[in-house]
Amino acid sequence: MSRLHAEALSLAYTGQLVVDNLSVEIPEGKITALVGANGSGKSTILKALARVLKPQGGAAYLDGKAIHREPTKAIAQQIAILPQNPEAPDGLTVKELVSYGRFPYQKGFGTLSIDDKKIIYWALDVTGMVELAGRPVGELSGGQRQRAWIAMALAQGTSRLLLDEPTTFLDMAYQMEVLQLLERLNREEGRTIVMVVHDLNHAARYAQHIIAILDGTVAAAGPPHEVITHDMLRHVFAIKADIIPDPSCGVPLCIPFASVR
Numbered sequence: 001m002s003r004l005h006a007e008a009l010s011l012a013y014t015g016q017l018v019v020d021n022l023s024v025e026i027p028e029g030k031i032t033a034l035v036g037a038n039g040s041g042k043s044t045i046l047k048a049l050a051r052v053l054k055p056q057g058g059a060a061y062l063d064g065k066a067i068h069r070e071p072t073k074a075i076a077q078q079i080a081i082l083p084q085n086p087e088a089p090d091g092l093t094v095k096e097l098v099s100y101g102r103f104p105y106q107k108g109f110g111t112l113s114i115d116d117k118k119i120i121y122w123a124l125d126v127t128g129m130v131e132l133a134g135r136p137v138g139e140l141s142g143g144q145r146q147r148a149w150i151a152m153a154l155a156q157g158t159s160r161l162l163l164d165e166p167t168t169f170l171d172m173a174y175q176m177e178v179l180q181l182l183e184r185l186n187r188e189e190g191r192t193i194v195m196v197v198h199d200l201n202h203a204a205r206y207a208q209h210i211i212a213i214l215d216g217t218v219a220a221a222g223p224p225h226e227v228i229t230h231d232m233l234r235h236v237f238a239i240k241a242d243i244i245p246d247p248s249c250g251v252p253l254c255i256p257f258a259s260v261r
Helices: 042-049 072-076 094-105 114-126 142-155 172-189 200-206 230-237
Strands: 004-013 016-026 031-035 057-062 079-082 160-164 192-196 209-214 217-222 239-245 252-259
Touching: 004 042, 016 042, 016 057, 016 217, 031 042, 031 172, 031 200, 042 079, 042 160, 042 192, 072 079, 072 094, 079 142, 094 114, 094 142, 114 142, 142 160, 142 172, 160 172, 172 192, 172 200, 200 252, 209 230, 217 230, 230 239, 230 252
Parallel strands: 031 192, 031 209, 079 160, 160 192
Antiparallel strands: 004 016, 004 057, 209 217, 239 252
16 A cells, blocks of 8 residues: 555535545556546546545545545645646745745744755755845746745645646646656656646656546556546547657657547
8 A cells, every 4th residue: 555545535525515425546666647537536546635625534644644634734744736827925035935844843933943945955956046046036937936936835844745737827838847857856856746637648757657537536546658538538538649758758649530429
């Protein structure tokens, strides 16, 4: 059993059941992409895995313990989550934003220790944000802003990073920038990364493990070449598509040509 997983998980919004009796495993040390049509439950599942959303039934587990029963700070020291389209207060600088990542470790008046400052600098450095540390977050480009938020999540010092559509509203160059950063963090730092991905080809290119969600259930799970099939595309996304090897890396490349709705 993986260290982060869910068993018989049921989730609801305003009394309406969105996910029912879901069991899913997140492989350690890999990038996992949650994919599916709009409204399939991807973001809801991610929030439950990060302890943002309390389950109606079942549980998400980390190291055998139900996450929603554990103290918030204890989970924040092990799992960092970056929600979709986060907003920073006006005038907040990049360095100040990243320093918030040390909150789970602070006591008393929350003064940053020498170790805290070293970790903040490391997070700025690894995301390429050192030179922008003094800039207000609101003045950054979309890609820079997303890297600042990722730096904050990294400053939490967790081995697991969960992101809800980290490339939404970014142009193609910034999308590549963010995805390549996550790929490097996984490869060089061994981070376990779980991300909700809108673009199926991005999932195939950057994730080693894909979980396809349909109406709050797992329709398929495994490496890209096992999950991205004609049957899955028809069943989960209601499309017909050509599937060819990506010329750059050999993973499945999906080229849709018709809807089957």
